[in-house]
Amino acid sequence: MTTATAAPAVRPAEQHALRRAFDLAATDGLVLGPNPRVGCVLLAPDGATLGEGFHRGAGTPHAEAVALENARRAVGPDALRGATAVVTLEPCAHTGRTGPCAQALRDAGIARVVYAQADPNPVATGGAALLRHAGVDVVGDVQPARGRALNPTWTAAMELGRPVVTWKVATTLDGRTAASDGTSRWITSAAARRDAHRLRAAADTVLVGSGTVAADDPSLTVRDADLGGPQPARAVMGLRDLPQASRLAAPGPDGAATVHLRTRDPRAALADLWDHDRRHVLLEGGATLAAAFWRAGMIDEVVAYVAPVLLGAGPAAVGDLGITSITGAVRLDVADVTVLQPSPDDLDLPDGARSGAAAPTVRLTLRPRKES
Structure with missing residues (x-):
């Protein structure tokens, strides 16, 4: 079970990045199907944006994967080591049509993850635990209401099963x-x-x-x-x-x-x-x-x-x-x-x-x- 961390633990640059991540997640408007809308922003230790991305629906790369790829192209893979990932939803730990986002963040050398909403999907949850086990600093569930408002029907469906x-x-x-x-x-x-x-x-x-x-x-x-x-x-x-x-x-x-x-x-x-x-x-x-x-x-x-x-x-x-x-x-x-x-x-x-x-x-x- 994911342990919530109080919102004050989120730094000002991360708060700004989270607002941007929510804007990114809503870029394509309503996205139907089994996957939620998700946005991700990657920050350097000094708060500069390294890359960002959002999910376009089932079968396409997840927001974290898009942000990592964009950052690698813009600043190179070495710049990701020690970086922070700010995401609207807990990174998934599930292998489906795409690989687990939590593992991708860990493998890229991300040192800190901040996410707005814990993943209510019992199949995909567990990303926060995986990251913590790997030594990543995780600040979770910091804006659950806004996360739910972004994907109200998907969240309700996950809870209902x-x-x-x-x-x-x-x-x-x-x-x-x-x-x-x-x-x-x-x-x-x-x-x-x-x-x-x-x-x-x-x-x-x-x-x-x-x-x-x-x-x-x-x-x-x-x-x-x-x-x-x-x-x-x-x-x-x-x-x-x-x-x-x-x-x-x-x-x-x-x-x-x-x-x-x-x-x-x-x-x-x-x-x-x-x-x-x-x-x-x-x-x-x-x-x-x-x-x-x-x-x-x-x-x-x-x-x-x-x-x-x-x-x-x-x-x-x-x-x-x-x-x-x-x-x-x-x-x-x-x-x-x-x-x-x-x-x-x-x-x-x-x-x-x-x-x-x-x-x-x-x-x-x-x-x-x-x-x-």
Whole structure:
């Protein structure tokens, strides 16, 4: 277990380098997949910067390796002996697609390591202990909150040992996701649908049930060109085969096939996705799938788009949770409330389309309450 060292042990030059390391880590914006964003700055004994680097995602060199290579090219390998490495995350002790960063720092002659956040990944942790055993001065866990803020979903997934699950749902004010005849386009506004694509772009997997595929034939793609980045994996959970004519039976825009999780057990589905390096699942299925995840205790965040619309009948947002008394109700804490206003283009739509598209929608971000 890593022993935290008090922040005053960090020198002024190291504090400045740590701020720079955090800026470097965020250079590429949101990076999806199994690896966190990490930045590293190497300092000479007099505080001068020898090299710096950041991680660009799974399969690419880690931040420490990039910084070491840049420093070797700039000042030569001898200048690294006695240097200090300042890193946003504890250097890893794991050999995967790349070698252990802690070993690389030790072999380069680094004499001191300062890192902001202890590594919560049980597979990769242990770098601080390896370095200390080699005689390196290690100052650890000096800004854990900022480290977590840099990689909130990755950190939570490491702690949970499964992908983080965000349930996205769009409802009327009375909690309906469609009218009694099954029609649902569109309950919420165009602004809400644009925002939902932002949610998809921030997840590495979008998951629905086989019933939703049969009823709605979704594509589950990010179709907002302004968001850029890779498409999330498309996943279907359930025992039924995908209809051959469905959008999800065909390859996605990136050529990837839909992942079919042939199970009704949320735990088994998430374990399968975890084994495929998926760390953030956006759950977009219907009431039955949502209820299954709630009953399993596998929902970590809710993003609800609530439209100023009443239907009075139609499918509910979530199925039976087995709750028979108000004392058993699922309680959630509100993390954010945002009113999504229409854009000028939405206001220029024809009268028949404008009523729904141009209406404001309330986006609620909620998290299940943790009982004390």
